[in-house]
Amino acid sequence: MKLKIDFMAQTLVKALAGVPVTLEITILTMLLSAPLAFWMALRRITKGNEKAKLVRFYISFIRGTPIVLQILFFYSLLPTLLNYFFNVLLGWDLNIWDIDPILYAVAVFTLNTAAVLSEVFRSALMSVGAGQLEAALASGLTGAQAYRRIIIPQALVVALPNICSTVVNVLKSTSLAYLMTVQDIMAVAKKEAAFGYNYIEAYLVVLVIYIALCTIVQLIFRALEGSLSAYRRRLA
C-alpha cells in the first residue's frame, strides 16, 4: 500500500477550511447546553419535583439512543415542524428550507449535550456536600449567592475533567454533521475522497486534524484546571 502524500497535503489544506465550522458548532453547542444542563441538574437534585421526572425521562431517552439516530430523527422532524409552526399556524412567510444547516446541527447537538452535561453537573454539585451549602446559608448568604460564590466554584473544579471529555465528545460528534449537509472537516474530506477514490488518504487527514483539535482542547482544560483549583493547593 502506498499513500499519495501530495494528495494528502492538498486535502489537508482544503479540510482545514472546515475547522472553523467544526469549532463553531462545538462552541455554540457548549454555550447553549451549559445553562440548560445546569437547570436540569438543579431540578434533579431537588427531590420530590414533578419536573425532575420529566428531566429524567429526557436524559434517559438521549442517553439511550445513538446520536446518529437523533441527528436523522430531528433533522427530518425539525424543518417540517418549523414550517408548520411558522408558516401554517402563524401565517409568516419564512423560508425554512434556507436555514443554515449549521443551526440545525447546533440544535441537535445541544439537545444531546445538555443531557450528558446535566449528569456531569449533577454529580459535581453533589460532591460538594450539603455542609458547604448549610454553612453558606448560616453565614447569611441567599441560596443563589451560596451557589454562585461557594458551591459552583468548587463543583466546577470537580466537573472540569468531565466537561473536558464532553467537549472532546461533542467535537468528535460534529463529524456526523455532514449528514445534515454541514460543510465541516468531514464533509470536505468526504468530497475530496470520492473525487479521486483516495478514501484512506482523505480520512487519515481527518484523523490527524481531529487529534490536533482534541489535543488543543485538552491543553486548554489543563490550563483552566491549574488556575481554578488554586484553593485546593496547600501552602508549601
Next chain:
Amino acid sequence: MLELKNIHKSFGKNHILKGVDLSVNKGDIIVILGPSGSGKTTLLRCINFLERADQGEIVFDEIRTPMKTASRHQINSIRKRTGFVFQNYNLFANKTALENVTEGLIVARKIPKEQAIKTGKEALDKVGLSDRYDYYPSQLSGGQQQRVGIARAIAADPEVVLFDEPTSALDPELVGEVLQVMKKLAKDGTTMIVVTHEMSFAQDVATEVVYMEDGVIVERGTPRKIYSKPEDPRTEQFLRRVLRKDYEYSI
C-alpha cells in the same frame, strides 16, 4: 530452625535494614519491639518475601536461600512453611471467613476441598469463630476479622507464624480478644515472630524480646532481663517512654 543472616534492605536512599541477624528455634516466641521506622515490619515482610531484601540469607532447616536472588520456587516453598498475619487483616474481601482460610489450602497447597474445609473450620474454632464461618469480612468486627486472619495464617500448620502489628489497627476494646488467641497459640507451642507495641504481651508470652532501632538489633534477651535490666541506653530510653505511657493509660 530458622535463621536470618545479615539482612539489608533499602527503599531508594533510605537504608531501612542494616544487617540484621536473627535465629529462631522451634517453639520460640520472639517479640520484636522498637520505635516506628526502626525496620521491624520490613524485617518481617522480608522473611515472607513480601519485600525483596537487598542482601542476606535465610536458612530454614539447613536449606539456605539467598534473599536477593531467591527463585520463585524457593520463595514459594518458604511461604508455604510460614504464615503471615497483617496489620490491617487483608482478608479477601470477596470470600467468606471460611473461604478466606481454605483458599490457600485448596489453591496453593492442593489439599482436597473437603479436608480443607474441615481444617479451615478447626482453625476458625481455634480462634473462637465457630459461629462465623459464612460471614463476609465486611460483616465482622475488626477483632473478628483479625482472628480470621490468624486462622488463615495457622490453618496449614506452618512452622513459623509472622505477626505484623496484629492489634495496632484495632479499637482498644477489641485488642484483648486477639491477644487472647495469640496467647493460646503460644501455649500450644506455635513458633511465632511478633512485631507489636503490646508490652504486656511481650512480658507475658515472649521467650525472647528483640529491641530494634535504626535498622539494627540493639539488644535481645528474655523479657525479664530486657524489662528489668536493659544494657543499652537506647533500649532503656525506649522502655521508659513506652512503659510510662502504658502506665498513664491504665489509670
Next chain:
Amino acid sequence: MRPFHPAFILEALVSIAPYIWVTLATMAGTVIFGGLIGALLAFAMIRQRKLGNAVANAYIYIVRCVPPIVMLFIVYYGLPELLMSVGININEIGKWFFVIVTFSILFSAPMAEVFRSAYLAVDPGQREAALSVGMTGAEAFFRIILPQAAVTALPNFANMLVNLMKEGSLSYTIGMIDVMGKGQLMIGLNHGSFSLETYIALAVIYWCLTIVLEKGFGKLEEILSRGKQRIRA
C-alpha cells in the same frame, strides 16, 4: 405537514426486531477482541515498563481523539488495501468484519482504562495476603484480585457496552444490515416516506436495549458484590 402514520411504527418494529441479533452478535465479537486488546494495554500500563507504557498510552490517546465514523471509514477503505499489499485478499469478506475490527479498536481504549483502574482499586494487601498463604502470583491474580476487580469494573463496563451499541449504529454507513441498517434500508425502500415513523421505531429499540443492559448489569453487580455487603439490620 406531512401525514404521520403511527401504525407504521409497529410495522417497522416487527421488521427490525429480528436484526437485534445482528447488533448483539457484532457487539459480542467486539467485546471479545476489544476486551483482549484492552487487557493487553492495561497490562502494559500496570507493568510500568517504559516502552510498553508509552506505546499503550499513545494508542489510547490517539484512539480517544478519533471520531468513530472516521475510524470506520479508515478501516473499511484502508484495511483491504493494507492486507492486499501483504498478499491477503479480504474483498469477499462480510461487512461485519470491518465493523468488528473498527469497534474493537475503539472499544479497547476505554476498556484498558476500566481494567487498569479496577485493578488498582483492589487493595495491594489482598495480593500480599494471597502470596502469604502460598499462592503464586498467577493464582493470586486469578483467584483473589480478578474477582474483586471485575465487580469494580462492572458499572463502567456496562457504560462502555451501551456506548458501543450506540456507536455501532454507525455501521449502516458502510452498508452493514443491523438494527440501524435495516431501518435505513426500509426508509430507502419506501423512498423516504415513512422516515419519521422508522426513526421512532429505531429509537424505541435502542432505548429498550439500553435499559435492559443497564438493568441487567445493575442486577449482576448486586449479586457479585456480596463480599462487600454489610449486615442488613
